[in-house]
Amino acid sequence: MSNENLPHISVCIPTYKRPALLDRCLKALQNQECSGFTYSITVVDNDINGSASETVQGRQSRSAVEIRYDIEPEQNISLTRNRAIGNSNGEFIAFIDDDEFPEPSWLQKLFDACRRFSADGVLGPVMPYFEGTPPVWLVKSGLCLRKSFQTGTRLNNPRYFRAGNLLFSRHIVEGETLWFDPSFGRTGGEDADFLGRMAKLGRTFVWCDEAVVHEEVPEERQTRSYHLRRAMIRGLTSATPGLLLSRGTLKSVVAVIAYTLSLPFLLVAGHHLFMRYLVKDCDHLAKLFAYCGVKLVRERTF
Structure with missing residues (x-):
């Protein structure tokens, strides 16, 4: 099958003033396993001054994967995510945060799980990646760990819905006028709200425990x-x-x-x-x- 006939995944990255972390994420996305699909990257900068532009241009100049760039001028994570969806062109849409970086098999595992379980979307684990040596109490408390599930587990509780490691079929947003709600744009929680509403409409979301991304935990978050x-x-x-x-x-x-x-x-x-x-x-x-x-x-x- 030629690449033109393969399903396409648009990987969306909202970013705000974290050029070094964004560059690491883009670097890790260059070498994703991709059997049975193609993919591209869409970066939406939530800094009206375009502080991520130089980082993206540097990656674009030496990337075999297409990287798109746009700016959402109003500081609002929901509007930033919505602009990313609007700029995407894939049959599937994936989200990863700018302070995360994926394992090489990340996209492949999400895609395979989506097909295997006939799901509308797939979520996966986000593992902490500590800057320096974290406090003992923090590691032992497990505050940076999130609940994981067996692969294929259907998710229904909004408390487990996040967009930091997410793939979903574009058809779930077609015909919808409200994707990520801007009222959550300054507090967070827009991802749980969006996926919760989709679940109430009958969309199915499952877990893939092998689709791992790592999240930077800087010292100020310790x-x-x-x-x-x-x-x-x-x-x-x-x-x-x-x-x-x-x-x-x-x-x-x-x-x-x-x-x-x-x-x-x-x-x-x-x-x-x-x-x-x-x-x-x-x-x-x-x-x-x-x-x-x-x-x-x-x-x-x-």
Whole structure:
């Protein structure tokens, strides 16, 4: 079969002022295994000044893979992702973040899983790649690890929906007017919202545990304050404001009481345990306030 008849994957990378990490991601994407499909890369810069332009041009000049570049002038991750979809031309669309880099078999594993399980989309693991030597408490706490599943597991819970390692068929966005919701563009959570809405429409998403990407964990993300702020954002974006009397509210109330009472004992047991459950506590606390219409954090600044 000629390349013209093979399905095409558009790999989309939203980026914002991380040229060195973007360059590493683009370098890793140059040598992807690609049996049964072709692929190209679409970079959308969320910096109105085009700070990623030089990096992309440097890769374009020596790349066998087509690399497109565009700018989304309004600082908003949802609009950036939407522009990437608009600029893509593949039957499949993949997303990877600019601070990540894939294994050589990444695209192949996602594509094969999508076909094997007749899915509309596939997600895979994002493994931490620490800058320097991380604190012992951080490694032992598992705060940088995300839940993984057996390959082929169907995903239904929005808490496991992310766009940092994602492939989906273009047909799921055809006819849709709202892809990634701009109201999440400054807080995050736009990916869980998008995939959650798609799942409610009957789209199927499965897990591929072999499709691995690595995420940079810089030193500024190895601090207690970072993980507490991140928990606040996560709680805010996962709650539905206005549902004060709901099962979710009751669950968060119970969780906050239980976690808060256990914190002194956990501090004695080990700092990694204390931090793990303090983060959970902040997550549910932020969710409770959000249920009441109060935002403890206005937007993501990290």
